[in-house]
Amino acid sequence: MPQFYTRRKLRLEQYDYTHGNMVFVTVCVNERKKLLGNIVDPKTGAELPTVELSEIGKVVDQFTGTIRGIEKYVVMPNHVHMIVINAEGESISKKLQAWKSMITRQIGVNIWQRSFYDHVIRYEEDFRIRWKYIDNNPSKWAMDEYFQR
Numbered sequence: 001m002p003q004f005y006t007r008r009k010l011r012l013e014q015y016d017y018t019h020g021n022m023v024f025v026t027v028c029v030n031e032r033k034k035l036l037g038n039i040v041d042p043k044t045g046a047e048l049p050t051v052e053l054s055e056i057g058k059v060v061d062q063f064t065g066t067i068r069g070i071e072k073y074v075v076m077p078n079h080v081h082m083i084v085i086n087a088e089g090e091s092i093s094k095k096l097q098a099w100k101s102m103i104t105r106q107i108g109v110n111i112w113q114r115s116f117y118d119h120v121i122r123y124e125e126d127f128r129i130r131w132k133y134i135d136n137n138p139s140k141w142a143m144d145e146y147f148q149r
Contacts, residue, residue, distance in 0.1 A: 022071075023092055024130040025082045026117040027100070034077040035111055036060055039141040048139045051075060056107055063102050069095065074134045076141070081134050083121070092118065 029035050036057035039049050053061055053075060061075050064082065069090070073082040086092050096116055104110045121127050 021086050022121040022127065023084050023086065024119040024121055024133075025084055025092070025096065026079055027082075027096065028079040028113045028116075029111050030113050032078045033111075036075050036080070037077050039077065039138055048136075049141065051077065051138050056111065059106050060103055063099060063106070067095065067099055072131055072134050074137050076137060081137060083127070083130055083134065 035054060037051045037053040040052045041049050051057070051074070057075050057077075060080060064070060064073050064075065064080065069085045069087065071083040071085050073080060084092060084095065086095070100110070100112045104112070119130070121130060
């Protein structure tokens with residue numbers, strides 16, 4: 001008898017995601033294709049690598065910057081990391097679904113994986129770690145779990 005893959009639950013059991021919280025989110029491009037841009041090495045020794053956005057990446061960047069509650073984000077070649085502050089009564093899932101839909105309508109094709117990864121930020125040090133992670137993500141691309149050649 002064939003064994004089927006059981007999708008693991010990504011959300012915290014018994015956690016109310018609509019109760020005003022801060023969440024670190026990662027949204028991936030389907031099959032982790034590098035559609036959003038490329039990492040560009042710096043021209044001088046003082047600079048860090050940056051993300052050179054593709055046309056699709058520019059659309060993602062434009063829409064991400066307009067969503068209320070997205071405190072910090074980085075568009076990587078095949079995924080987006082964000083810190084989202086959710087107001088009381090808001091659903092993080094609905095917010096991200098709307099974000100994905102706006103981008104899909106603009107570019108004319110759905111590029112996103114079905115779900116997203118989230119991590120509830122519960123204390124100040126965790127917030128600082130996630131903020132720094134977003135800042136440093138382009139320079140650590142080759143070590144990133146989402147890295148694809």
